[in-house]
Amino acid sequence: MVLELIGAGFTYRGSTRPALTNIDLRLEPGQMHAILGPVGAGASTLVRLITGLLGERGTSVGRVLLEGTAMMLGDDPEAQLSGMTSLVGDEVQLSGRLHGGERAQVEKRARETLDSLGIGDLWGRRLEALSGGQRQLVALSGLLSQRPALLALDQPSLSLDPDTRRRLGRVLQDYCASGGTVLITAHQLDEVTAACRDFSVLASGRLHARQRRLTVQDCEHEGIWDTRDQVAPPAQEPPEPSEYREQDRVEQAESSAPIAAALCARGLTVARAGTAVLDHVDLDVAIGEIVTIMGPNGAGKSTLLRSLAGLLERGAHITGTITVDDDGRVLSLGDAPAHQRAVHLGWVGQDPGSQLSAATVREELTRSAPLPAHRRRDRAVVRAQRRAAVASAMVQAKLETESETHPYDLSIDLRKDLVMASALIVGSRILLLDEPTLGRDHQAIGRLNKFIHDFIRRGGSVLAATHDRRWAAETADRILSVDSGRLYEDR
Numbered sequence: 370m371v372l373e374l375i376g377a378g379f380t381y382r383g384s385t386r387p388a389l390t391n392i393d394l395r396l397e398p399g400q401m402h403a404i405l406g407p408v409g410a411g412a413s414t415l416v417r418l419i420t421g422l423l424g425e426r427g428t429s430v431g432r433v434l435l436e437g438t439a440m441m442l443g444d445d446p447e448a449q450l451s452g453m454t455s456l457v458g459d460e461v462q463l464s465g466r467l468h469g470g471e472r473a474q475v476e477k478r479a480r481e482t483l484d485s486l487g488i489g490d491l492w493g494r495r496l497e498a499l500s501g502g503q504r505q506l507v508a509l510s511g512l513l514s515q516r517p518a519l520l521a522l523d524q525p526s527l528s529l530d531p532d533t534r535r536r537l538g539r540v541l542q543d544y545c546a547s548g549g550t551v552l553i554t555a556h557q558l559d560e561v562t563a564a565c566r567d568f569s570v571l572a573s574g575r576l577h578a579r580q581r582r583l584t585v586q587d588c589e590h591e592g593i594w595d596t597r598d599q600v601a602p603p604a605q606e607p608p609e610p611s612e613y614r615e616q617d618r619v620e621q622a623e624s625s626a627p628i629a630a631a632l633c634a635r636g637l638t639v640a641r642a643g644t645a646v647l648d649h650v651d652l653d654v655a656i657g658e659i660v661t662i663m664g665p666n667g668a669g670k671s672t673l674l675r676s677l678a679g680l681l682e683r684g685a686h687i688t689g690t691i692t693v694d695d696d697g698r699v700l701s702l703g704d705a706p707a708h709q710r711a712v713h714l715g716w717v718g719q720d721p722g723s724q725l726s727a728a729t730v731r732e733e734l735t736r737s738a739p740l741p742a743h744r745r746r747d748r749a750v751v752r753a754q755r756r757a758a759v760a761s762a763m764v765q766a767k768l769e770t771e772s773e774t775h776p777y778d779l780s781i782d783l784r785k786d787l788v789m790a791s792a793l794i795v796g797s798r799i800l801l802l803d804e805p806t807l808g809r810d811h812q813a814i815g816r817l818n819k820f821i822h823d824f825i826r827r828g829g830s831v832l833a834a835t836h837d838r839r840w841a842a843e844t845a846d847r848i849l850s851v852d853s854g855r856l857y858e859d860r
Contacts, residue, residue, distance in 0.1 A: 396552060456496070721787070
């Protein structure tokens with residue numbers, strides 16, 4: 370036995386309802402087990418309870434028995450990078466060296482771990498030059514190289530492309546075959562969680578009976594999002610985006626008016642840290658169009674979106690032209706700073722928390738854009754208009770019940786929804802979404818689809834970078850792929 374939970378439960382301080390109730394779970398050496406459930410079911414709390422990271426945040430009951438060491442990768446893996454190193458190889462070796470490991474052995478194990486995950490070529494790369502998915506793999510490599518008895522992974526597939534998820538699934542299976550034990554918690558069924566030997570479903574803080582497999586119907590019933598592209602879209606409310614897009618295509622076919630370009634990039638070339646990332650990329654997004662960009666980790670998807678939004682680091686070298694539609698006229702963004710581009714391009718990054726600064730959801734939306742220029746005698750009217758706009762944005766993003774919540778107390782999907790709602794206040798006509806399905810369960814995917822559908826209906830456009838093949842296939846008018854610095858049509 371590596372782990373045993375007997376009647377385990379946890380209640381956060383100040384809450385009258387337990388986050389976890391009467392959890393029984395037993396894991397043996399060599400076992401790879403996934404616990405899946407919707408957002409808010411208590412998955413992250415369970416992992417933190419097992420690894421002793423809840424501290425004094427509340428009251429626990431029952432017993433948690435653990436044999437050997439346990440290490441955890443949280444749902445924000447980048448936060449687990451130490452900040453003490455600059456290079457990938459040094460970061461992966463750091464923990465082993467701090468624990469007194471023999472230098473040659475620590476390096477050997479670190480290189481083997483990176484190679485197993487397909488990122489051995491990143492050994493000498495600087496951490497800040499990596500994509501989000503690559504940094505996630507580096508954080509995981511640091512844990513794998515320590516060979517703990519229990520490896521607890523909270524949503525380890527975040528930001529990873531499908532091929533990398535499959536590779537990670539095989540690496541974790543090999544880890545278990547050598548005697549390790551892996552526990553995965555997630556809101557999505559994908560290539561990593563599907564590699565597990567068995568599953569449990571967590572709902573409202575209670576663990577259901579163990580299962581050997583989960584069907585599509587199981588996922589739908591339990592509120593879990595199945596990302597795998599071979600799965601047919603579920604027929605349930607809210608309607609899936611494929612239904613929305615079919616309606617839009619019919620309406621577009623009935624119109625003889627040409628579709629204008631909302632966003633156009635020509636010859637866009639980007640180099641970061643002396644490395645060419647994008648090479649003469651041409652891109653068009655029409656008004657009312659949803660375009661998704663796919664490609665492996667590190668291919669340049671986020672770099673492309675950031676270059677359009679003007680959010681690359683100072684040392685990045687960018688050439689080419691970027692234009693947007695401005696009420697029927699073509700406007701060149703040129704060297705415009707990010708805050709000026711935001712009027713046209715609404716950026717929603719992989720880590721939405723870095724875009725939030727206020728103490729409540731309502732205040733975040735209120736401050737998302739300066740009040741328009743006005744005379745003092747009109748101030749009351751202008752402020753009333755902003756309050757009305759904020760109330761409307763909260764309704765559109767389904768955030769009404771969270772109006773007084775601190776943004777950092779929201780789940781990652783709601784934080785993304787909040788940043789998208791901020792774009793409504795700013796008036797952005799094009800949404801740039803980096804991994805919009807990240808961390809979403811089935812219900813949250815439906816909420817995202819509804820928001821995008823309404824945004825498109827009002828004349829907006831969407832350009833999204835994603836690793837979610839199913840979501841892209843069901844949602845996008847066009848799918849583009851980026852690889853080796855080039856952009857090409859996927860379908």
